[in-house]
Amino acid sequence: MPEDQTPQRFIDRLALAVRRRGTPVLVGIDPHVDLLPPNVFASGVENRWALPRGKLAEIVKLFCSGVLDVVASLVPIVKFQLAFFEQLGPEGMAALSDLVSRARRSGLLVILDGKRCDIGSTATAYAQGMLGPESISAWGGDAVTVSPYLGDDSLQPFVETAVARQGGVYVLVKTSNPGGGLFQDLVADGMPIYRHVAQWVETQAVKTQGTCGYGDVGGVVGATYREQLAELREAMPHTWFLVPGYGAQGGTPRDVAAAFDPTGLGAIVNNSRGILFAYRRREFERFGPSRWQEAVEAATREMIAQLSAETPAGRLVGNL
Amino acid sequence: MPEDQTPQRFIDRLALAVRRRGTPVLVGIDPHVDLLPPNVFASGVENRWALPRGKLAEIVKLFCSGVLDVVASLVPIVKFQLAFFEQLGPEGMAALSDLVSRARRSGLLVILDGKRCDIGSTATAYAQGMLGPESISAWGGDAVTVSPYLGDDSLQPFVETAVARQGGVYVLVKTSNPGGGLFQDLVADGMPIYRHVAQWVETQAVKTQGTCGYGDVGGVVGATYREQLAELREAMPHTWFLVPGYGAQGGTPRDVAAAFDPTGLGAIVNNSRGILFAYRRREFERFGPSRWQEAVEAATREMIAQLSAETPAGRLVGNL
Numbered sequence: 340m341p342e343d344q345t346p347q348r349f350i351d352r353l354a355l356a357v358r359r360r361g362t363p364v365l366v367g368i369d370p371h372v373d374l375l376p377p378n379v380f381a382s383g384v385e386n387r388w389a390l391p392r393g394k395l396a397e398i399v400k401l402f403c404s405g406v407l408d409v410v411a412s413l414v415p416i417v418k419f420q421l422a423f424f425e426q427l428g429p430e431g432m433a434a435l436s437d438l439v440s441r442a443r444r445s446g447l448l449v450i451l452d453g454k455r456c457d458i459g460s461t462a463t464a465y466a467q468g469m470l471g472p473e474s475i476s477a478w479g480g481d482a483v484t485v486s487p488y489l490g491d492d493s494l495q496p497f498v499e500t501a502v503a504r505q506g507g508v509y510v511l512v513k514t515s516n517p518g519g520g521l522f523q524d525l526v527a528d529g530m531p532i533y534r535h536v537a538q539w540v541e542t543q544a545v546k547t548q549g550t551c552g553y554g555d556v557g558g559v560v561g562a563t564y565r566e567q568l569a570e571l572r573e574a575m576p577h578t579w580f581l582v583p584g585y586g587a588q589g590g591t592p593r594d595v596a597a598a599f600d601p602t603g604l605g606a607i608v609n610n611s612r613g614i615l616f617a618y619r620r621r622e623f624e625r626f627g628p629s630r631w632q633e634a635v636e637a638a639t640r641e642m643i644a645q646l647s648a649e650t651p652a653g654r655l656v657g658n659l
Numbered sequence: 660m661p662e663d664q665t666p667q668r669f670i671d672r673l674a675l676a677v678r679r680r681g682t683p684v685l686v687g688i689d690p691h692v693d694l695l696p697p698n699v700f701a702s703g704v705e706n707r708w709a710l711p712r713g714k715l716a717e718i719v720k721l722f723c724s725g726v727l728d729v730v731a732s733l734v735p736i737v738k739f740q741l742a743f744f745e746q747l748g749p750e751g752m753a754a755l756s757d758l759v760s761r762a763r764r765s766g767l768l769v770i771l772d773g774k775r776c777d778i779g780s781t782a783t784a785y786a787q788g789m790l791g792p793e794s795i796s797a798w799g800g801d802a803v804t805v806s807p808y809l810g811d812d813s814l815q816p817f818v819e820t821a822v823a824r825q826g827g828v829y830v831l832v833k834t835s836n837p838g839g840g841l842f843q844d845l846v847a848d849g850m851p852i853y854r855h856v857a858q859w860v861e862t863q864a865v866k867t868q869g870t871c872g873y874g875d876v877g878g879v880v881g882a883t884y885r886e887q888l889a890e891l892r893e894a895m896p897h898t899w900f901l902v903p904g905y906g907a908q909g910g911t912p913r914d915v916a917a918a919f920d921p922t923g924l925g926a927i928v929n930n931s932r933g934i935l936f937a938y939r940r941r942e943f944e945r946f947g948p949s950r951w952q953e954a955v956e957a958a959t960r961e962m963i964a965q966l967s968a969e970t971p972a973g974r975l976v977g978n979l
Binding site: 369371392420422423425426427428429431432433435436454455456457458459460461462464465467468469477478486487488489490491492493495511514515516517518519520521522523525526527528532535536539 | 689691712740742743745746747748749751752753755756773774775776777778779780781782784785787788789797798806807808809810811812813815831834835836837838839840841842843845846847848852855856859
């Protein structure tokens, strides 16, 4: 593809955005109400959860808008964690909708992290609701996360909708949580379940391959399992990884280094709490809670620098 | 528990409701826009999806209200399929919220079928948003469905929230779709993955056991796999089953008979399209599309009669 053409498919748009920004940092928008800085609330609010949900949704929207305004010029992509919006009821979902629009308008790609899964026409309803611009979908996501337990015919509707709407799908493969191994690590036919899922995902990635060499179907592979990341990178050469678990969950730059190909492509690395609530981290306490937005910026820049210094993502800079 | 006391825990409320109504029929509220009867739309609407999403949400709400009004006196419990509301954006979610309130007011128990899954505090956010009366949760569900791939620490927040709020959790064990076996049927340590999940669920069911003998943690086991239903009933004596796949997906009364214990308790059997869109079935074409509500009633009564005649659920009648 000549460089003066804007690519159409999700994965090529992602690769271009990562190269343009020179970083694979993905900011996770996980607005835990309990962790929000005190000054986004009116003074005198003691019990946040006693506020009406509509008021909480308004505050969450204000906070997330502030985060988006800071990160839009620094990173290629953000990921909204749907649980924290759903928790606030219909008003929370309306806030999500507004925030997705805001993110898109500011040039960010948007992943809707809902880990949805269902069968047949129900999976299609989820996919059609979430994938594609707001003119054709309710939620306006460029990509979604999905859970694989229900099998092939639960995943295909997401893949088909993604292909039709130039979107992406990230399938849970090997997750970052300590208990993730309970079923994922069980060994069947000589390999763990997550490798069976990996095989399915890689096959789909090949089928949905863009000019960048990766497919619109990607995989979620946690930062907290360094060996598995390396093993899966090798087994899934066409699969772009969404890597959670960096920062607050313990993943380090060295842990995630194996997620990339030698050119620095092939993975986006999520950080949610470590960026959104950086004002709570000792390294950024100089800002104090009221300057939380500056802490967001400093933490984002810090993560970009760390990945540049210690992973192949460093080769992205000046790559365009 | 003396019969004049209203039970508190979800599973005992469910058992009581099933015995009072004399049936384990669970009506699935899956409002596929394409299947809605024509007369819920203004005349002259040719392309339903060209309507604004807010208008569609209004129509879906009207239709679902009509369904609830019919089934509230016939069945103990309904299940909202979240995908079809999410597909309509924030206005769809607002309609869902209103419909859950309406169902609760009319005495129905409510399952929110979202098959949510995530880790740690995110799973807690989902659970707290969904479980419990509307005074403390955004969505007011009595129970939720969850997907197990993320493992123990993704499921525990749902179990803990359910216990704290007198709610229930249905974990996907063996699903009704043709492709469900891709990962669920892989054999590890001498048994299929769904049996590993079953083991986890049964352990949790024992821990959350009510006076009825079953636990607040239940399992989703499809009607379309008759042998597995029987096998799992034996392996999971404390686990109440939510059985999808009846009717439109091919499950028959005989298929689901093994889901029950000899007293007729231990399972609820879902039917969505076969009831909601009964006006499209040949057996009920006498009503015509405009009398869809009568078709809903007839189909519900038919399923109640079928399960009474051909499964242990027949022993429920007159049991209180």
